[in-house]
Amino acid sequence: MDIVQQLKEAFGNLTAAKLRTLLAILGILIGVASVVAMVTCGEMATQKALDQFKTLGTNLMSATFYSSSGATTDANKFTLKDAYNLKQEIPSIKLLAPYTTTFSAINYQGKKVNGSTIGATENLQKILHLHILQGRFISNLDNYEPYAVIGANVYKTIQKTGVTDAVGKQIQVGSTIFTIIGVAKPWPESQFFNQSINNSVIVPIKTSFVLSKYTSINNMVMAMEKNYDIDKATTKIKSYIQKSRKGAQAYVRSAKKLIASMESQNEIYTLLLGLIGGISLLVGGIGVMNIMLVSVSERRKEIGIRMAIGARRRDIQLLFITEAMILALFGGTMGVIIGIGTALAIAYFANWDFHIFWLPPFIGFAVSAATGIFFGFYPAYRASQLDPIQTLRSD
Amino acid sequence: MSVIKLDKIRKSYFPGDMEFQVLKGLDIDIKEGEMVAIMGPSGSGKTTLMNILGLLDRPTDGRYYLSTREISTLDDDELASVRGRMIGFVFQSFYLLSKLNALQNVMLPLRYQSTPLNEAKERALKMLDRVGMGEHTTHKPTELSGGQQQRVAIARALVTKPSVILADEPTGALDTKTGKEIMDLFLELNRDEGKTVVIITHDPRIGAQCKRIIHIEDGEILKIEYNK
Numbered sequence: 001m002d003i004v005q006q007l008k009e010a011f012g013n014l015t016a017a018k019l020r021t022l023l024a025i026l027g028i029l030i031g032v033a034s035v036v037a038m039v040t041c042g043e044m045a046t047q048k049a050l051d052q053f054k055t056l057g058t059n060l061m062s063a064t065f066y067s068s069s070g071a072t073t074d075a076n077k078f079t080l081k082d083a084y085n086l087k088q089e090i091p092s093i094k095l096l097a098p099y100t101t102t103f104s105a106i107n108y109q110g111k112k113v114n115g116s117t118i119g120a121t122e123n124l125q126k127i128l129h130l131h132i133l134q135g136r137f138i139s140n141l142d143n144y145e146p147y148a149v150i151g152a153n154v155y156k157t158i159q160k161t162g163v164t165d166a167v168g169k170q171i172q173v174g175s176t177i178f179t180i181i182g183v184a185k186p187w188p189e190s191q192f193f194n195q196s197i198n199n200s201v202i203v204p205i206k207t208s209f210v211l212s213k214y215t216s217i218n219n220m221v222m223a224m225e226k227n228y229d230i231d232k233a234t235t236k237i238k239s240y241i242q243k244s245r246k247g248a249q250a251y252v253r254s255a256k257k258l259i260a261s262m263e264s265q266n267e268i269y270t271l272l273l274g275l276i277g278g279i280s281l282l283v284g285g286i287g288v289m290n291i292m293l294v295s296v297s298e299r300r301k302e303i304g305i306r307m308a309i310g311a312r313r314r315d316i317q318l319l320f321i322t323e324a325m326i327l328a329l330f331g332g333t334m335g336v337i338i339g340i341g342t343a344l345a346i347a348y349f350a351n352w353d354f355h356i357f358w359l360p361p362f363i364g365f366a367v368s369a370a371t372g373i374f375f376g377f378y379p380a381y382r383a384s385q386l387d388p389i390q391t392l393r394s395d
Numbered sequence: 396m397s398v399i400k401l402d403k404i405r406k407s408y409f410p411g412d413m414e415f416q417v418l419k420g421l422d423i424d425i426k427e428g429e430m431v432a433i434m435g436p437s438g439s440g441k442t443t444l445m446n447i448l449g450l451l452d453r454p455t456d457g458r459y460y461l462s463t464r465e466i467s468t469l470d471d472d473e474l475a476s477v478r479g480r481m482i483g484f485v486f487q488s489f490y491l492l493s494k495l496n497a498l499q500n501v502m503l504p505l506r507y508q509s510t511p512l513n514e515a516k517e518r519a520l521k522m523l524d525r526v527g528m529g530e531h532t533t534h535k536p537t538e539l540s541g542g543q544q545q546r547v548a549i550a551r552a553l554v555t556k557p558s559v560i561l562a563d564e565p566t567g568a569l570d571t572k573t574g575k576e577i578m579d580l581f582l583e584l585n586r587d588e589g590k591t592v593v594i595i596t597h598d599p600r601i602g603a604q605c606k607r608i609i610h611i612e613d614g615e616i617l618k619i620e621y622n623k
Binding site: 002311 | 509
């Protein structure tokens, strides 16, 4: 029997039982759509998480200092000089920026501003790829000057008072009055830098020491040379810090390792989502099987007639397999479309960049075809094994 | 030449430990171009005989030659193809596929023989014309009267040029007048085109129109009657 006739006939049989066909298609459709939507969302979330490194680059490392005794004393304090020496010691460090963080009340014209204070050197701008909207960034020549660069959100708060040009305006941190010398453009949040630049007032690092006696360098970020050895650099940094300051420890992270662990986490996450979708596809497949079985038992007489006029067992089998395949492929195609649509909607509401990943639709489609064959096979086989005499006699 | 030759055909069923003999060693010989009625009361085994003649069932014992070919060695698929090519069934309640129109119903056996579509269509149209249904090729069975449906069914049985037409109570579901028309069609096919026709019936008026009547009772041939 030729394929075109076979398909035509299968279509005819399917449209003859519209509600049943619709239900079977719906089962597959929901299954495939959920696989496609969930896996696509998983991939988009991964992309979103990795996007932060697009601006920063991947040759980044960071170190957080802490003292093994718990208290930071003058003896184990990491200093600017230590930072300078560290860079001399380890040639794979291209740029190095130690920074301090202080939590003092920030006020602008008597209005409270939410945020923290970062004491930084001029390298911080280069390493974090900070862009300046107005004025300039901190320079190493600023020394102890009461100058401040404000983050995007701080600038927003100031704007509410009717100011557009913030440079030259004064902002109070703790009890010290600072002159704003620059405004930073919005900076994408990154897991790699502990502070939110957007909510910060950035001052010269030496000035930050003066703000509070508790201020110390507790973090640094480093831009590394290309093709640096992560493990070697990590060990070197750790041992240098332990050697230079008694009782000092450092927690060192590298962007590459962070990305790798994020990727593997997201892979598991995506896999789980796919699995959940897969379960609904399985349920859909069982639905197809159920409906095909009903169809076989309802069409016993037809099967008998076909056998009487010369249909072989495999002709009968093909008849039902074709119908199951059409159900599955149609449901699969619709499912892929609706799945991508759902992912688009989720991306829109979650503020993710929408991408079409080719793998999930492809998998969804292939799996739906396989579902059709797998779950269509048993009912078709049952149909083909019927006894022509029995089926002819049935009503 | 014999189209059908049964040699000591037995058919038994085994409900539980008992043996229940439906056919008890039948010898039947039907020649090409013959018109034969197989008659018997219900329970005589004539339906079982028809199933065996039509290759829908296998005998428990004995040999069945269909156009000299011994069929007991054939597997299910071969049996289906031989059935499709050599047997033309006509049933009491027509058994047309309700989703297909008259033409598609008649084409169906040819499609199982992988006849090219154009040729199948041409042959089916010709056959519908032959049985007087040329005007109703696109009608679905539900849109046709009983007599018309049976004509389509006869066209379907004839379209494969079978060696024998097996008709199981072909007029049983029809009124007397329509039944007579269908019977006339069989007689005409037999007389003008030399078709071999075997009619299974319990109606003596049908039997009387055939040249030979084989009476069956309790799985055995009771008597053979010849009409002029």
